Amino acid sequence: MDGSLTVESREIPTPAPDEVLVRVAAVGVCGSDTHYLRHGRIGDHVVTGPIVLGHEASGRVVAVGSAVGGDRIGERVSIEPQTPDPTSRESRRGDYNLCPSMRFYGTPPIDGALAEFVTIGASFAHPVPEHVSDEAAAxxxxxxxxxxxxxxxxxGMGESILITGAGPIGLLCAQVARAAGLTRIIVVEPGVQRRSAALRFGATEVAVSVADSDAGQTAVDAFVDASGAPPAVLDGISAVRPGGRVVLVGMGADTMELPVSLIQNRELVLTGVFRYANTWPTAIELVATGKVDLDDLVTSHHGIADVRAGLDADRIPSSIKAVVHPGIDTVEPAARPSS
Known part of the structure; x- marks a missing residue:
């Protein structure tokens, strides 16, 4: 891949019988989008031809397939960008995010949401309340x-967690932990601006490293790595109490050494996170009731003509989340578009 980016005109897609057609209002830029653009692959997913990026999306339903009720036209929706095979073993047991036949927006070879119109299964277009912004819905x-x-x-309530990495996922983990009633939320992040953001978004304490944090002396109930950095993972594991849990969500090294004896002796449960399943009702409720703030994560808005700047916004130290509005050519710096 040469990292080239073009904007082109395409036909408006036609929804399948069980799908809806959505006019896209907002698309959040994810690290995976920039990784595909700059490096052409993430693990086994390799870009071999032109692809539309983007999977964090919201919009308004403008047409429906023959098996979908017409009353859905006009709904504002948050898009869950997945199309699993409903007959797969994983889907039948409820873990549809692990479906081996998954078609996921912006993951080669499936086109994503950086387009004015997209189709998605009707059950994966989740209605949002009118007071929830397009950006938050995305x-x-x-x-x-x-x-x-x-x-x-x-x-849960009254327990403690260590989070390494204060990018968008780490900051959101802190907010969800606060909403879940955790009383000790430690965020480790080397960047000073992101440490400051972590305190705004739910952290009870921040530190440059695990060793410099209270977690280095007092064991936590759980550890979530949102950095993907092997040193952070190793230090975080050492801070978890016996019987605690370790969750790896950050994308980083494909392989790393782990302290096997420590994991065994403390009987730690170590697991990964790959996307999500059955989360949108909870997400919508948390945002609609004000328990999680998504709007303040947005640090820049971009029109489709300015999409390159949106995809490169992660190179700006103060940037947290860039949002692209595909139906708009350019966005004034102070503007906040809505559908």
């Missing part, structure tokens, strides 16, 4: 990753 997707991570961590 960011239900990364929020769902955080919800899946905190669920895997198995912690």
């Amino acid at each position: 960011l239900m997707e990364p929020l769902s990753v955080a919800i899946a991570s905190i669920r895997k961590a198995g912690v």
Whole structure:
């Protein structure tokens, strides 16, 4: 891949019988989008031809397939960007995110949401209340990753958690942990601006490293790595109490050495997170009731003509989340578009 990016005109897609057609209002830029653009692959997923990026999306239903009720036209929706095979063993047991036949927005060779119109299965277009912004509706997707991570961590009221990495997922994990009633939320992040953001978004304490945090001296109930950095993973594991849980969600090294004896002796449960399943109702409720703030994560808005700047926004230290509005050519710096 040469990292080239073009904007082109395409036919408006036609929804299948069980799908809806959505006019896209907002698309959050994810690290996976920039990774595909710059490096052409993530693990086994390799870009071999032109692909539309983007999977954090919201919009309004403008047409429906023949098996979908017409009353859905006009709904504002948050898109769950997955199309699993409903007959797979994974889907039948409820783990549809692990379906081996999954078609996922913006993952080669499936086109994503950086388009004016997209189709999605009707049950994966989740209605959102009118007071929830287009941007927040789009960011239900990364929020769902955080919800899946905190669920895997198995912690709740009055317990403690260590989170390494204060990018969008780490910050959302802190917010979800706070909403779940955790009273000690330690976020480790080397960047000073992101440490400050972590305190705004739910952390009770922040530190440059695990060793510099209270977690280095007092064991936590669970550890979530949202950095993907092997040193952070190793230090985080050492901070977990006996019988605690370790959740790996950050994308980083494909392989790393782990302290096997420590994991065995403490009987730690170590697991990963791959996307999400059955999270959107919780995400919508958390945002609609004000328990999680997604709007303040947005640090820049971009029109489709400015999409390159949106995809490169992660190179700006103060950036947290860039949002692209595919139906708009350019966005004024102070503007906040709505559908």
